[in-house]
Amino acid sequence: MGYFELDTMTAIYAAMLFPLIAMAGNMVFAEFKNVRDTFTLLCAGLTFGSVLVVLSNVGNSITTPVSLFNVFPGVDVAFNVEPLGLMFALIGSGLWILTHIYGVGYMRGNNEKHHARFFACFCIAISSVIGIAFASNMFTLFLFYEILTVSTYPLVAHKGTPDAIRGARVYLAILIGTSIALQLTAVIWTYVLTGTLDFTQGGILDGKVAGWIVPVLLGLYAFGIGKAALMPFHKWLPAAMVAPTPVSALLHAVAVVKAGVFTMLKVGIYIFGIDFLAQTEASEWLMWLAAYSIIAASVVAMFQDNLKKRLAYSTISQLSYITLGMALATSMGVLGGAMAIAMHAMGKITLFMCAGAIYVKYHKTEISQMQGLGRAMPITFAAFFIGSLSIIGLPPLGGSWPKFLLMVGAADTGHYIIIGVLMLSSLLNVAYLLPIVGRAFFLPAPEGTPTKFAEAPLLVWLPPAITAIGCIVLFFYAGALQEFLTPIVSVSP
């Protein structure tokens, strides 16, 4: 098939271009909703296809950066492929298809306004996610990172209600604020110190800096990457829950937050270098902070009654796993973090989609209102159940592997307390996720709650079902995934 003979760079550009085409399509066909949505779906498929082409061309090797154009001497917009980014791109574009289907069902079932604008911004966000995934230097990454922030703002503020606007403000203030005030400083500082921003195996800072600068710089990055929702810069995530569920599902369970932790990993691996971090022990404090985030966020999640808020806090704690993996500065830890990106994405999107399904059908947002709803929406809640198990990390579900790897990593470095932390957080996960399912299935339904089978529209319950199955499938392919990711930690000569 001629299509697969696309060379890698073309495929990358294609993967970034198709969403933009889809956006244009949304603008053009704004009025004809069926044409518009099918067109977008088509583009989503093509995007995923091009990423697959990249996969089939490159496999898990690391390609040399190709510069699109030079911005100013020493800094240029360039792309390359490496396993971590490829995985991220796969997740992003793959789940986009599902989310789009789901989104169409949700927006129509919920008769929201301004569909065209909504999907258009969505497309830009996806495009910038691909850009982040394939960025080969910090400048490019930062560029798309900011585009992602700006393009998701209209999505969060979509409803246009005062509290939607307020939430969007918090969202923007924290993300832009941290990224400009801290991350940008860090990036430029790195550039001044090393004269380059390219992601290179083993890091670029090694030997360039020492002493107090290293932790400070790491801090600037860690807090500057607001999308990683590291405490105390996590508030935007709950705030962003005012957005329509598809947004929460794709962006705040997959694209945006994962972009954050992805950046975090990239910085840890390719800017600082694991070994450099290990010997300078600059990431020690970050590890403890992450551990704290994990526990604290889980605890907060327990007391949230609003389902989406609870999921948001759980996301915060799960993200800190990945930060933790980076902070452990061991290959195992990093691998664990990298895998967690995939696993958590799959699990969390399931949960969010289920939440959306419940909202679409019965307009229930509070957990306390969901008693006995399971009889009415068995599929949804089954999917929810699987998703939560995966988040908790019980075999035979994908979520169990990253936790395992993280523990191994912690054991390697002799941080046994961290193992305890991970255990504890799993218990907390159980405590705040399973009761939802339990209430839904086993508690008697109060008056007015429908009891006979009445699922949400097909387009709304199908995607979560698929992702739920995905959670199970991933469990068996975890080994392969780990294989696939190993090059990122093996320092090349």
Added chain:
Amino acid sequence: MIFHHLILRVVTKILVGTIILFALYVQFHGDFSPGGGFQAGVIMAVAFIIYGIVFGLTAVKKVFPEWVVHKTLAFGVLIYAGTGIATMFLGYDFLDYDAFSPAHPTVGQHWGLLVIEFGVGVTVTGVMVAIYYAFAGRPPSISDEDW
């Protein structure tokens, strides 16, 4: 039109001509003795202004209508710039009067200077008269709309 102040009017009528004559003298003598466009222009303007003061604005505007004043002052600037452009077309620098008679630069300078001073004079006259019209021509208080 004011009819009193006989002496003023008679004297003015005599003076105006003299003033203009003097202005012309200053103008064209300016390039090798004190004087030149600026002074000449002001003196020339004085002739019109004094006429206006004594015989009223309408009278002087008959002699030297406002639109003509505007054209005049623009025209003077163009004379000035035109001279420079002419020298450029002759292949010399802007305002390099040698261009006018490469053989005897002094003569060239002489003519060039004469022309641009004339331009300056014309402009200054125009500007001075224009300023006088602008202020004298305004009734003390008038609402913003109807002017």
Added chain:
Amino acid sequence: MSKLLDLQFLAGHAHYLLFIVLMMTGLFIVVDKTNLVKKIVGLNIFQVSVFMFYVSIGKVTGGTAPIFPMDDKYHVDKEALVGIAYSNPLPHVLILTAIVVGIATTSLGLALIVRIRESFNTIDEEDILHIEQEMTRDDNRKYGNAMGGLA
């Protein structure tokens, strides 16, 4: 300067002192007077001080006007040139330009004042300020609650 007050020095720089006095007077008028026309007058005094400053720079002791003596056939007569010191004409020329600019500024300023007088019915800064504050208050009453939400 050993002496506290060096009269010779002061005498030698009298024109600078004068220039400074004039300049300060002008500036003071501009800042202090509320009458717009007086401000323009102050501005003129201020500028004139600078003109004087320039002219005084150009003076060469015993120098005369820098015009070549000519014989009746308009040729420079060489022997008349001998031993004549000329003042430096350049500052004067520059100042001629500056004066013209000054005139332009003054007339423009006055023109503005006329228009201000026509639309505010006063040329006193205080009153104008009050009127404008009133206008701003009106604007805020009309459009003020347009904070586009809290910033």
Added chain:
Amino acid sequence: MADTAVVAEHTLRTFKDHLPVLQVLVPFCTAPLIVLLGSRRLAWPLAFIASATALVISIMLMWEVREGGYVAYTLGGWAPPLGIEYRVDAANAFVLLLISAIGTVVLPYAYISIKDEIKARDHTLMYACWMLCFTGLLGMVVTGDAFNVFVFLEISSLSTYVLVAQGAGRDRRALTAAYDYLIMGTIGATFFVIGLGMLYMATGTLNMADLADRIADQGANRTVRSGFAFIIVGMGLKVAMFPLHLWLPKAYTFAPSAVTVFLSATATKAAIYVVMRFTFSIYNPDFSFTNNTLEIIFAPLAIIAMFSASFVAVFQTNFKRMLAYSSVAQVGYILLGISLLTETGLTAAILHMFNHGITKALLFMGVGAYVLRSGGAFYTQIAGLGRKMPITSGAVVIGGLSLIGVPGTAGFISKWILVQAALERAPDNAMFLAIAVAIVLSSLLAVVYVWRAFEVLFLQEPDPNSTATEAPLMMLVPMWIMAGACIWFGFSTEHLYEFAAQAAQGLLDGSQGMMISTGQGGAH
């Protein structure tokens, strides 16, 4: 006729040599021509042709000096330092390009906006003034003679006062704005002249290059120093350097939209160029007093401006006024770049001059479009116009992002280089780390005030009985040209950057910078 052919041929051969003077001459001749023809229909085309020609000329000049060195031109064939000399090197070629480009792009926009905002009887004179202002700004930049700078400065200022006063048709406060500007501007210009007088006393010359040499020879003495003080203060008024900026917000707010666009993008920039020229080329930056002025006075003032002006901008209820205050803040960035005294810093300053020029022009054009359609720039009046005027608002969004300095826009590049410049000096002095932080923090304030405008535009419900429709094409095209420039220079800056670096080098070489000669201009 044979000799005309000869003349024509001769002219063609020397056209290139005349570029520096033509740059000024073309608009200068257009102004009286417009008055002379006195035709409302011809005024605009003439003005546009003149600006376009000026743009072409500036590009050709830029091309000639791209390798460094300079093009010199002697007026009236009097050799410098006696005669007036025009001298174009990388630095002023860059500014010339900025000014003429903005002037050319803005004019089509101005056609509609002026038609809407100004009484028809004033149009011809309006365009004449516009041309004079254009002439003055170009002249200030192109000339190599210190006093000539003053003359052109006054030409541009006087016409600017007139242009600002034209806003009286909409709001009588334009008159007082113009008057205040006149008083302050004249004081500034006069200070500048005093400074020049002192320089002339000390050196006996007014040619910039010559000045540079002689000052370098005789070193610093009291006259030279006080001259510097007068010049900086005088130009500071024109630049709207922080404590001297009071005229700017009022003038920009009440001037006609088109005029505001033109001034905001060019006037301050030309003045900043003069400051650069004097501090770096004429006054050798090695002089301790030059140094101190920059580090002890410029830098703090710049930072105060960045914060206080941005802070004030946050609380404005009028889009136009908000942008005016942000201009003061942005000037702060530029001055900060200058005060860093490194090549990177100066490059950042020059780049920011350019980027801020196009960004602000774009934003003010957007405001003008809103004013045209909804009759005012107050937030209540423009509420929800984002949906009614999507194309305009799209451009405004790009401009706003560039003002914040979001990656992918021009504003980001210059901010990046500015921070980089500050950080480069951090090792030897920790204060610069603080400065770097200050820069990024102040751009957070920009986020706040820009985003408020965005929310008003897009998230608020439009006034139900507003009849606002999309702006006419003749306005949209210039806006989108600027928007395109904002994006383009946000991605591929290398040539711009190299040229700015070139200019910075030229300036930093001080007097030597003005001595190197490759291209000698001037016929014969």
